[in-house]
Amino acid sequence: MAVPENIRKRLEERTELGLLRSLSPPKKGWVDFCSNDYLGIAKNHFSGNQLLGSGGSRLLTGNYSKIEELEENASSFFGAPSLYFNSGYQANIGLLQAVGQRGDLYLFDEFSHASIRDGLQLSRAQSLKFKHNDLQHLAQLLKGKSGYNNIYVVTESIFSMHGDGPDLPALLDLCETHHAFLILDEAHSVGITGAQGRGISFAYKEHPSLFARIFPLGKAFGVQGAFISGSDLLKDYLINFARSFIYTTAPSPVIAEAVANSIDRVFEADKARDNLKLNLAYWHGEGNNREANSLSAIQFVPCPRIKHDGIKKALEEAQIQVFPIRYPTVPEQMEGFRVIIHSYNTKSEIDSLKKILQAHAQ
Ligand SMILES: Cc1ncc(COP(=O)(O)O)c(C=O)c1O
Known part of the structure; x- marks a missing residue:
């Protein structure tokens, strides 16, 4: 080096x-x-x-x-x-x-x-x-x-x-x-x-x-x-x-x-790393057994600020913790929700989150 x-x-x-x-x-x-x-x-x-x-x-x-x-x-x-x-x-x-x-x-x-x-x-x-x-x-x-x-x-x-x-x-x-x-x-x-x-x-x-x-x-x-x-x-x-x-x-x-x-x-966490990959694949909608392309646990969902309040309310009702990322942390045109996928999230948790984001973020 x-x-x-x-x-x-x-x-x-x-x-x-x-x-x-x-x-x-x-x-x-x-x-x-x-x-x-x-x-x-x-x-x-x-x-x-x-x-x-x-x-x-x-x-x-x-x-x-x-x-x-x-x-x-x-x-x-x-x-x-x-x-x-x-x-x-x-x-x-x-x-x-x-x-x-x-x-x-x-x-x-x-x-x-x-x-x-x-x-x-x-x-x-x-x-x-x-x-x-x-x-x-x-x-x-x-x-x-x-x-x-x-x-x-x-x-x-x-x-x-x-x-x-x-x-x-x-x-x-x-x-x-x-x-x-x-x-x-x-x-x-x-x-x-x-x-x-x-x-x-x-x-x-x-x-x-x-x-x-x-x-x-x-x-x-x-x-x-x-x-x-x-x-x-x-x-x-x-x-x-x-x-x-x-x-x-x-x-x-x-x-x-x-x-x-x-x-x-x-x-020793190979199993947890594998689970994380499977969850990422599930998040990306690639089926249960395929590895996600992305190695990142951070999955960003772009969403203009005008829609943030509606999403926050729905997330609160479902008791799901996800934070919006806003200006000045990121430029205004890059605002959205920062989702962290974990090895321990269940498929039904991922489904619930996706449903809320899909219903409101478009
Ligand atoms: C890229 C990067 N470097 C450094 C840090 C700071 O690490 P720490 O929380 O241990 O101070 C962070 C924390 O968010 C980070 O994202």
Whole structure:
């Protein structure tokens, strides 16, 4: 996996100055004049042997053995060195703020998640949007953009509003042709796509242009936090330069255990992934035994705002929870209902929802 030269250089400079940060091994049994656990509450046992809190940032007292084991486990699951962040939001702002330097350029999909946009704002690099999933437009921009130190392309594997995504192999090839580095947020594909839920990009993890993958855990993993996976260099770089990693309390060991548990469950969830595919096929009206074409659990039903109230009323009567997506979250002409199909929805639930949408949305 490629890493831009300036990332290596900034780490070397820190090392030469004796300022390199690294996670120190947990110190069991040492006298504590260091943690922020002023009243000793973090040291309480939550259940069994589990401590309640981490007591500090990862770079101080918050680097306990379970969080290190969790990252090792995640690294082997995703096939690349991985670092845990407290949320997907923190992962994106930390990564984008830290990586893009003056003289670099971010090219990002116009529909990118707020956490990506906020991260771009925090960085010193310039940023420019390309049309949604439009690789031709991206190619045009890449062709016209020489003179930058590094170009990063930032996008999502499946977009949270409409459930669509870019052609990943073509996108990677385009990045390679133009010596650009790809940053891919897999919030809505990790857990449900790739071998045992490792995400769409798992099959391309050795591609020289795939620089960083973000795996938020609040969706299919059913927990919270996010891993950023890439290379040892990227991991060291984030530990040194990602402010949302450095200046925050490490997750509670209770969360670390829940995340470890969820990785095991996602690994074993082939049956649930199959059910999800069957439900998607049913939603698309393709019969019970055919797999849906779409890998996305997010199914968008376009519908003008004027019809939203009628649909909301019918959904309320049927006690079905679906939310409309409106401006300014999406452009006005793209408003509608965002349906999330789950592995556990029944066919009759899907029928009821379809009936309401079909009756009102036309
Ligand atoms: C694409 C994408 N990235 C990041 C996030 C943020 O993740 P988290 O909820 O863990 O902060 C979301 C959440 O909706 C998302 O859709």
